[in-house]
Amino acid sequence: MTVSHMSTSKLTAASLHRRHAVEKRFRAYGVVAIVTALVFLIILLSSMLSKGYSAFFQAQIRLPVFFSQDVIDPKRTNSSEIIARANYQILVRNALKARFPDVKKRREVKKLTMLISRGARRHLRAMVAHEPSLIGTTQEVWLLASGDADMFLKGAIPRDIPEKSRRINDRQIAWLNALEEDGASRRRFNVNFFTAGDSREAEQAGIWGAIVGSALTLIVTLILSFPVSVTAAVYLEELSTKNWWTDFLEVNINNMAAVPSIIYGLFGLAIFLNVMHLPRSAPVVGGIVLALMTFPTIIIATRASLKAVPPSIREAARGLGASPAQVVLHHVLPLAMPGIFTGTIIGMSRALGESAPLLMIGMVAFIVDIPQGLFDPASVLPVQIYLWADSPERAFVEKTAAATLVLMVFLVVMNATAVVLRRKFEKRW
Amino acid sequence: MKRAFILIAALAGFIAIPAQARDQIRIVGSSTIFPFTTAVAEEFGITTPFRTPVVESTGTGGGMKLFCAGVGTRHPDVTNASRRIKKSEVEKCVRNGVTDITEVKIGFDGIVLANSLKVPRTSFSLRHIFLGLAKQVPANETGATLQPNPYEKWSDIDSTLPKIKIKVLGPPPTSGSRDAFAELALEGGCKTFSDLKAMKNSDKNTYKVVCHSIREDGAYVEAGENDNLIIRKLEADTNAFGVFGFSFLDQNQDKVQGSLVNDVSPEFENIADGKYPVARSLYFYVKNAHMDIIPGIEAFVSEFTSDNAMGKDGYLIDKGLIPLGEDERKQQIEKLSM
Structure with missing residues (x-):
């Protein structure tokens, strides 16, 4: 560089304006990028919220239900088995007929019973099982409205279109209005949504089964992936010498991180189901498959945080006579832990949002019972969302959005924990 | 670290337990x-x-x-x-x-061809559907010679059909509904050409290729397996038609309407009677x-x-x-x- 002092300052002066402009534009690009990302996030969140919030409320209808001895336990056996198997749908139908005595025709009665959820039977049965003395009495009971009635009461079915194009006909609207005038219909917080398993009736479908399934799956994933990945990372970073073999491993680990997740599902199907004969749809298999997927994330994060521990720590420890194992376990690893935890949580939240690999091992399934253990059939939250999104019934639209909101809350909590952990324990040198 | 190994060993032991007899x-x-x-x-x-x-x-x-x-x-x-x-x-x-x-x-x-309620209902024949969606269509009246599908608007096929661009949202090839749609609707229209019908006996493979292949020039849009998504797209785009199962039509009659096929509307009774041809x-x-x-x-x-x-x-x-x-x-x- 042989530019004279004079020409340099001239050049500088001339380009100063341009450089400032570039600087400004550079900042503006950043702001635009952030704003774009925020706008998309807000659109996503607000569309989910506007569609999903109504799922947290559920219409109920009050009916005077006569717990007829003849229907529940005609032979007066008082056996809990017989009481549990009785046809409680008849009680619902009779209660509706008693409330609207002018409805006589079979088809009309059917239309009338379609206002009440088919799950109402379960509620009545639980009431009797809990309190057998109800038999023979008449009680005012709040029953779940059916999905269609619920949608209508929430305004999701417009009233001003031709009757033929509506899921709820004029007669049914008149009945619902009559009930409303009596104060016999109300909206309540939908507790059921958080406590029940899946159901084909949207009004009684809940996400608890999926949450338990997700929890069981993630426990297996964590137990498996955390120790294995951390050990592998420590070996690669601290103990091994760099040669073609460790290079080979490194390439493969980075490769694993980029493999599409469905491949892990295919692998799980081939090994765990077809060779090891583990049960289909079980969280234990789901957990192992997701653990395989999580390994590279945690290994890479762990190696990065081990690298961030300054060599002076290791040298000081060694200087005081610590063995390699002591150096790692007593000094390097504890200092790297915040970073390792962050990596693990990010890996876990990725696993929580995953559904593709679970398709192959049978977790994309309709499962009503809440899973009780690692070998019970289970589905997970993203799978539940996928199944509901695919259901024809209108009432599942809001459930889909609401379940997505719940999943997002879990993800936000996990990622926020990662940030907090990092802030709290991070050491800077 | 020791603890980690014990955990792994414990888990491995846990997994080795043979699966219990199934009661579900x-x-x-x-x-x-x-x-x-x-x-x-x-x-x-x-x-x-x-x-x-x-x-x-x-x-x-x-x-x-x-x-x-x-x-x-x-x-x-x-x-x-x-x-x-x-x-x-x-x-x-x-x-x-x-x-x-x-x-x-x-x-x-029943598999229905539906569009938004905001526009008039359309009446197709199976032949219209075949001509609108097949990859190759007959160049003459009998189907002796074939040409790549030239039709851009429905009205190019038949002046009674709407003057809009052919756009049909439907399931991807992996779906059973797509197979059924090809077999019942397309093949049904294909058979109305005498030379193509005759080909069924003489050259079954070519017959299948001609009668079942859906055009790939953008008129048929693969909209994924999610039928709810198709319905939402139909609401937004009143010029498009969608292909999906009857239960989705039944649940969304306030948004979409099923087109008539061979003058039969996709209604419950008509499908049950076997009158509706795409069932x-x-x-x-x-x-x-x-x-x-x-x-x-x-x-x-x-x-x-x-x-x-x-x-x-x-x-x-x-x-x-x-x-x-x-x-x-x-x-x-x-x-x-x-």
């Missing part, structure tokens, strides 16, 4: 039948002492593969199919020891060898075929299933009791 029915198969089977499964779980069956949505082909993989608790007991079992699948079943299976027909499903039968298959191993299969099948479920006023009908005639349903039940 497992069902796989068609995603079209999934909403019906799950409804029966739930009802079965409530009204009987047996556990609620696990129902997987794997698609008809995927279900057959699992179903035919063998006998034993590792393999599913029932598979749903939106078409009849194929000869190759029966052979595979037999090779794996699944020799004794029962076929039960549960009802019908198919739905089945499930039971592995008889499992009847003694897994508790409740018999009870499940009788719940499925009961008047309460499959009958003309049953709860499956509310879910969009088109029922069998009363006689045919009785036949199915008789077949089971043999």
